Amino acid sequence: MTRPIHDRMPVILRDADTEAWLDPQRDPEFLRGLLVPYAAVPTTDAIAGRSRSERQLALAAAVPPGFEADLVAEPVSAYVNNPRNDGPQCVAVQRTLL
Numbered sequence: 001m002t003r004p005i006h007d008r009m010p011v012i013l014r015d016a017d018t019e020a021w022l023d024p025q026r027d028p029e030f031l032r033g034l035l036v037p038y039a040a041v042p043t044t045d046a047i048a049g050r051s052r053s054e055r056q057l058a059l060a061a062a063v064p065p066g067f068e069a070d071l072v073a074e075p076v077s078a079y080v081n082n083p084r085n086d087g088p089q090c091v092a093v094q095r096t097l098l
Contacts, residue, residue, distance in 0.1 A: 017034050075095070077092065
């Protein structure tokens with residue numbers, strides 16, 4: 001999902017793994033095991049023409065256990081590029097950028 005934007009992938013944790021990730025006493029090898037790629041959800045074009053149940057199965061198969069298919073890329077202002085900026089303006093969707 002992030003490849004068109006930049007070459008780094010953010011860490012996306014399951015809710016159940018958040019506490020372990022933030023625990024400074026956790027074994028680094030254990031934490032490395034939490035770093036798994038987030039599967040890309042098939043695009044509409046990739047599943048077009050399939051029955052509803054086939055589309056649901058394709059979407060379910062693409063999402064790792066413990067995750068939900070809730071990632072959406074939205075355009076935001078360049079305001080977010082400055083690390084001194086914080087707040088809701090950083091994530092405000094800018095439809096004019098589309």
